[in-house]
Amino acid sequence: MATIRDVARLADVSVSTVSLVFSQPHRVSESTRLRVQQAVDHLEYRPNGTARDLRVRKTNTIGVLLHNLSGPFYSELIRGVEEVADMLGLTTIAAGCSSHQGQGSVRLLHEARIDGAIVLDPSIESKELLRYARESLPVVVLDRPLTHDFHSEYISAVAADHELGGYLAGNHLLDQGFRRFAFIAGPVDSGDSHLRHRGFFRALHRAEIDTVTIPVVYSDFTENGGKRAMGTLLEQGWKLDAIFAANDEMAIGAMQALEEHHVSVPNDVAVMGFDDIRLARYVTPSLSTIHQPMYEVGKTAMKKLEGALNGTSDGDVEILPVTLVTRSSTLAPLAKEGIS
Amino acid sequence: MATIRDVARLADVSVSTVSLVFSQPHRVSESTRLRVQQAVDHLEYRPNGTARDLRVRKTNTIGVLLHNLSGPFYSELIRGVEEVADMLGLTTIAAGCSSHQGQGSVRLLHEARIDGAIVLDPSIESKELLRYARESLPVVVLDRPLTHDFHSEYISAVAADHELGGYLAGNHLLDQGFRRFAFIAGPVDSGDSHLRHRGFFRALHRAEIDTVTIPVVYSDFTENGGKRAMGTLLEQGWKLDAIFAANDEMAIGAMQALEEHHVSVPNDVAVMGFDDIRLARYVTPSLSTIHQPMYEVGKTAMKKLEGALNGTSDGDVEILPVTLVTRSSTLAPLAKEGIS
DNA sequence: CCCTCCAATCGAACCGTTTCGATTCTCCCT
DNA sequence: AGGGAGAATCGAAACGGTTCGATTGGAGGG
Numbered sequence: 001m002a003t004i005r006d007v008a009r010l011a012d013v014s015v016s017t018v019s020l021v022f023s024q025p026h027r028v029s030e031s032t033r034l035r036v037q038q039a040v041d042h043l044e045y046r047p048n049g050t051a052r053d054l055r056v057r058k059t060n061t062i063g064v065l066l067h068n069l070s071g072p073f074y075s076e077l078i079r080g081v082e083e084v085a086d087m088l089g090l091t092t093i094a095a096g097c098s099s100h101q102g103q104g105s106v107r108l109l110h111e112a113r114i115d116g117a118i119v120l121d122p123s124i125e126s127k128e129l130l131r132y133a134r135e136s137l138p139v140v141v142l143d144r145p146l147t148h149d150f151h152s153e154y155i156s157a158v159a160a161d162h163e164l165g166g167y168l169a170g171n172h173l174l175d176q177g178f179r180r181f182a183f184i185a186g187p188v189d190s191g192d193s194h195l196r197h198r199g200f201f202r203a204l205h206r207a208e209i210d211t212v213t214i215p216v217v218y219s220d221f222t223e224n225g226g227k228r229a230m231g232t233l234l235e236q237g238w239k240l241d242a243i244f245a246a247n248d249e250m251a252i253g254a255m256q257a258l259e260e261h262h263v264s265v266p267n268d269v270a271v272m273g274f275d276d277i278r279l280a281r282y283v284t285p286s287l288s289t290i291h292q293p294m295y296e297v298g299k300t301a302m303k304k305l306e307g308a309l310n311g312t313s314d315g316d317v318e319i320l321p322v323t324l325v326t327r328s329s330t331l332a333p334l335a336k337e338g339i340s
Numbered sequence: 341m342a343t344i345r346d347v348a349r350l351a352d353v354s355v356s357t358v359s360l361v362f363s364q365p366h367r368v369s370e371s372t373r374l375r376v377q378q379a380v381d382h383l384e385y386r387p388n389g390t391a392r393d394l395r396v397r398k399t400n401t402i403g404v405l406l407h408n409l410s411g412p413f414y415s416e417l418i419r420g421v422e423e424v425a426d427m428l429g430l431t432t433i434a435a436g437c438s439s440h441q442g443q444g445s446v447r448l449l450h451e452a453r454i455d456g457a458i459v460l461d462p463s464i465e466s467k468e469l470l471r472y473a474r475e476s477l478p479v480v481v482l483d484r485p486l487t488h489d490f491h492s493e494y495i496s497a498v499a500a501d502h503e504l505g506g507y508l509a510g511n512h513l514l515d516q517g518f519r520r521f522a523f524i525a526g527p528v529d530s531g532d533s534h535l536r537h538r539g540f541f542r543a544l545h546r547a548e549i550d551t552v553t554i555p556v557v558y559s560d561f562t563e564n565g566g567k568r569a570m571g572t573l574l575e576q577g578w579k580l581d582a583i584f585a586a587n588d589e590m591a592i593g594a595m596q597a598l599e600e601h602h603v604s605v606p607n608d609v610a611v612m613g614f615d616d617i618r619l620a621r622y623v624t625p626s627l628s629t630i631h632q633p634m635y636e637v638g639k640t641a642m643k644k645l646e647g648a649l650n651g652t653s654d655g656d657v658e659i660l661p662v663t664l665v666t667r668s669s670t671l672a673p674l675a676k677e678g679i680s
Numbered sequence: 681c682c683c684t685c686c687a688a689t690c691g692a693a694c695c696g697t698t699t700c701g702a703t704t705c706t707c708c709c710t
Numbered sequence: 711a712g713g714g715a716g717a718a719t720c721g722a723a724a725c726g727g728t729t730c731g732a733t734t735g736g737a738g739g740g
C-alpha cells in the first residue's frame with residue numbers, strides 16, 4: 001500500500017501538504033492540489049484509518065453490541081442507529097457477542113476501537129460495562145435498568161416502557177373478559193421480563209384479581225422455551241382463560257403447545273405476546289402483542305450517545321411508549337358468542 | 341487513559357518489558373511480571389488497539405458487509421462466519437450499507453480497518469470491489485458470480501446452487517401435477533434471481549413445456565413487491581396453476597394478493613418460494629420453498645477468507661447444495677382429490 | 681526600494697504500540 | 711580468575727497519519 005509519504009514524494013510536496021489536500025483543500029493552491037490528486041490516483045493511495053485514529057485519538061465509529069444479530073427485531077434497531085449515526089458522520093458496526101471471552105466484540109470495548117457503544121446483550125455483565133465506560137467511551141444500554149449499583153456518569157439507558165406494556169396487556173385481556181391467567185416469564189434475571197410482569201400484575205390488582213392464584217413459569221425467551229413452559233402449565237391441569245408471555249417467541253411456542261394438546265386459541269384460551277416481531281402478524285391465529293418501537297429506540301440511543309460524546313448529556317434514562325396491538329389470539333369469548 | 345508508558349513508569353521497567361509481559365510472559369521474570377501486573381491493575385491499563393493495528397499492520401478483524409442487517413436469513417450467515425472467525429481469533433463486525441456514500445461500511449474497506457471482507461450487498465458495485473480487493477484485504481462475495489470482467493486474484497465467491505434450486509422447484513411443481521406457470525423474478529440485475537429463473541426453465545424444458553407461454557414479472561425481492569407482481573398477473577387474467585417466486589418474501593406477498601382476490605392456495609393455484617426464511621413455516625398455508633444453507637455459506641465464506649489471508653487460496657468459487665422443502669402451498673390437486 | 685502581510689508550504693513532533701538488536705547481569709565451567 | 715552462555719531487560723526505530731508553529735515568496739503599500 002502506498003502511504004502518504006509516497007504521494008508526497010511523487011507529487012514533490014511535503015507530507016503535510018498532502019494531508020492538507022484532504023482535510024482543508026482550500027488551503028492549498030490549485031496547481032499543487034491537482035498534482036497531489038494525480039499522485040493519489042496514480043498510486044491508488046488510500047489513507048490508513050488506524051494511523052489516523054491513533055493520531056486524532058478517536059475512531060468515529062460506534063458499536064452496537066447484540067447478543068446475536070438475529071431477528072427483524074434487531075434490524076429495526078440498527079436501522080434507527082445507522083440513520084442518526086450517518087447524519088453525524090459516524091460509522092456503525094454491529095457485533096454479536098460470540099462464545100470465546102475476549103475474542104469477540106468485547107475487544108471493541110476493551111481496546112478503544114470505538115468511540116461509543118450501544119449494548120443489548122444480557123450476556124455482557126453490568127460490572128464489565130462499568131469498567132469500560134468512561135468519558136472517551138460512553139455507553140447506552142438497552143436491556144437493563146440503571147440501578148444504584150449500576151450507575152456511572154458515562155452510562156445512560158433507553159428502554160421501551162415495559163411496565164406500561166405489561167399493564168396494557170393485562171387490561172386488554174381483562175377487557176376481553178378473561179379472568180384466569182398464567183404468565184410465562186423470561187429468565188429470572190431479565191429486568192425487562194420483570195417489568196412486564198409487574199405491569200401485568202398491576203392491571204390485575206386494579207381489577208381486584210388475586211395474583212396469588214396466578215401460575216408463573218420462568219423460561220428463556222425462545223420459542224421452544226415457551227412451548228415447554230406451556231406444556232408445564234397444561235400438565236398441571238390449571239384452569240386457564242388466557243396466557244401472557246413475556247415475549248412473542250415464547251407466545252408462539254405456547255400456541256404450538258396448545259395446538260398439540262388440541263386446545264383452541266383463542267376459543268379455549270387466549271394468548272398474548274410482547275415485542276411485535278414480524279412473525280406475530282403471520283402466525284395462525286395472529287398474535288396480539290405489545291409493540292416496541294425498536295426503530296425509535298435505536299434513534300434515541302444514538303442521539304443520547306451523541307450527547308455523551310459532545311459532553312452534553314441529557315439525563316440518564318429515556319423511556320419510550322409502547323402500544324397495544326390487538327389481533328386474533330385474544331378475541332373475546334363474548335364477541336365470539338355475539339358472532340356465532 | 342493510561343498508556344503502556346505509564347505502566348512502565350509505575351512498575352519501574354521499560355516499555356518493552358511491559359509489552360513482553362503481554363505477548364510472551366514466559367520471557368520475563370516472575371517478580372517483574374508481578375510488578376507489571378499490579379501496575380496494570382492499578383492504572384486500569386488497557387492496550388490501545390489502533391496503535392497496535394498500526395504497528396503490526398493488521399487488525400485481526402473481518403467485516404461482513406450486508407445490504408441491511410434484517411432478517412433471520414442474515415443472522416444465520418453471520419453465525420456461521422462468527423463461529424469460524426472465533427476459532428481463528430478474529431473479530432467479526434457487521435455493517436449495513438447505509439445511505440451516504442463514503443460514510444458507511446465502505447470506510448472499513450477503504451481505510452484498512454479490516455483484514456478481509458465478506459460481501460452480500462448488491463448496492464456495492466463490483467467495480468468498487470475490484471478496486472479494494474488486494475493481498476492485504478481479500479474479499480469473498482456472496483451475491484454475484486465471478487465473471488471474466490469481475491475477476492481478481494483476491495476475490496472469491498461462495499454461493500448456494502441457485503440454478504439447482506430453480507430446477508428442483510420446477511420439478512417439484514411438475515411432480516405435483518401443475519402445468520401452467522408464472523415466474524415472479526427479482527430485480528433484472530440480480531444474478532441470483534437469474535440463475536433460479538434458468539434452473540426453473542430447464543426443468544420445464546425437460547418436461548417439454550413451452551416456456552414462451554410463461555409470464556414473467558420482475559419485482560424487487562420484497563413482500564410488497566411480490567404482492568404487486570401477483571396483482572399484475574391476476575389483472576391480466578392469465579390461467580395459472582402455480583407461481584414460482586424468486587424468493588420467499590415475494591412468494592408471501594403473492595399469497596396475500598391471491599387471498600385478497602379470493603383465490604385459494606393451493607387449491608386454485610400453488611405458490612413456491614426460495615430461501616426458506618423462518619416465516620415460510622408459519623404463513624398459512626405454509627410455504628414450500630428451496631432451503632439455502634446460510635449457516636454453511638457463512639462458515640465456508642470465512643474459511644475461504646482465512647485461506648486467502650494465509651496465502652493458501654483454494655479455488656475461486658464454491659457452490660453449496662440447496663434442498664427442496666415441501667410444505668402446504670404446493671399440495672397436489674390429485675392428492676387433494678384423493679383425500680376428499 | 682524597503683517593509684509588511686498573507687498565502688502557500690514545510691518540518692518535526694506526536695499518537696501508543698511492537699520488535700529487534702544491544703546491553704547488562706548471573707551463573708557455571710575450566 | 712577469566713570467559714562464555716543464556717536469561718532478563720532495555721533503547722530506539724518503526725507504523726502512517728495529523729497538526730502546529732516556522733519558513734518562504736510574492737504582492738501591495740508607502
